[in-house]
Amino acid sequence: MTPQTIEELLQDPVFRLKFLELLDRDPAFREEVRRKLLTDELLALPERVERLRLEIHKEFERVWKAIQENNRQIAALTERMERVEAQIATLAQQVQENSRQIAALTERMERVEAQIAALTEEVRDLRRTVGRMEERWGLAHENMAEDLMPRFLASAGRQVRRSAMVQFDGEADLVLEVEEADGRRVTWVVEVKGRVWGPRPFEQVLERIRDAVFRSWLQREGFPEPVIPVVFGLAIYAGAEAMAQKLGVGLYEARRGEVVAPPLPEP
Template sequence: MAFTITDFHDLVRLLEQHEEWRKELRRLLLTDELLNLPNAVREFRKHVDRRFAELAKAQRRTEESLAAHRAETDRRFAELAEAQRRTEESLQRLSEAFAAHRQEFMEHRQEFLEHRREFMEYRAETERRFAELAEAQRRTEETLRQVLLRQEQFQRTLDRFGQTVGVTVEGQMVEAVQRYLAERGYALLEPIASLAIDRIGELDGIARVRGPDGEETWLLISVKARLGPHAVHDFVDLLHHAAVQEALRAYGVRGPVLPLIFGVVLDRRALELARKARVGLLLQAQGELVAPQPWTLEASGGSEDP
């Protein structure tokens, strides 16, 4: 029997009344692929959303890394802080807009790439400036090394000169002190010699003498080419030092001593200091300027507090 239009309309009407028939008809007419298409579309949409989320997370990590590097760069170059701030604001806006619209994300991504290009250029400029600073530092260090080398050479020359001058002045001291003692009726009981004291220094001259009254005493001498206030202070401090007094006692020094400074050139400020300290001053060309007064070797210093 032929299937007529009327039969078709009757079938449609029956299908509209029976939902289970419609489902069965769809199962018969549609393939599994078509039936599963809505699920596939939903899964594909979830996959796309997940990929966008991953891209957003990767973008966020990139932004955080870039911001940290920018912060360090800003610390070194404060003048670029404003430009960095604008870059961070632009990147922040890009991150917030990404979830709303992909096209807007692409536009912001392009802006980000432009800023990244600027950053790379800036980084290259920074490295260039660091290289220039390193070269300047190298030149500075080389200059300093040359200065230190010249200073060391000058110091060696100065030391040799000082040794030469010191030996010359000490030789003049011996002659001048011998004349000085003879003019005042003192007799040398032994040669004038220096006395080295471990870790302290040395006395430029020491000798046992007999005075006009027949009493023996010790003459302690400091030699300075330029006789100024420091020469007096240094000599007094040296004689006050416990180790120096112990060395003198070990050398056999007993009883009173006569402290005397011999010099070639005088700073007049040393005169009053020497009088207060009871230290004699003897100049090569001018003779005695201050007569030495007896000291007693005690831990506290001379016979009178200088």
């Protein structure tokens, strides 16, 4: 038998399933694959961001100490100027010296202010950079889900009437107001993940819809009851479908659409 090429192997469902199972149970192999897929620059990105944060923190401390030192110098100079004012008639020479010191202090303060302004601009640049990183690496999956879910629902006779992206505890959730085929309106809370395996994504969305603060937000925004838990993943691994069915959570994949139908209450 002619040996299979790598392209043929990748088209083989059995090979692909075994490959995914190996990723699930072998952390060392999974790490090796991750390092093959991600560039060195991406792997090093968290360390670079942390190093930059520490550098900024140190710079803030240095500037703050300089400001404190300047404040002490200003206080000393004020006390000195009060004595000079009392002796100004006979101490003109001393006044001139103090004037020179004031000019030097003013020059130093201007330099410090310039440094603070430059540092402030650097911090703004860093915030803009972090914002772009979050947009690129943090919310890309949620944006994809927001684009694809209405298409998947429309194919089943459902219509998305409105959607919202809301963040709670650092996690972004996609909330959809969905009109069912029979005209009922319900709320879908979609937990979005890049990869779905194990029970955690399903537990997270169930925890979210039980959260009192989150339910209060849904009520204030006018999202209707009942609330339906759904997980959306770019890639779904072995066992995820069974877990979704066991926990009563809808499951969607970016390529295939609906994998497990969400649990809808009786009309």
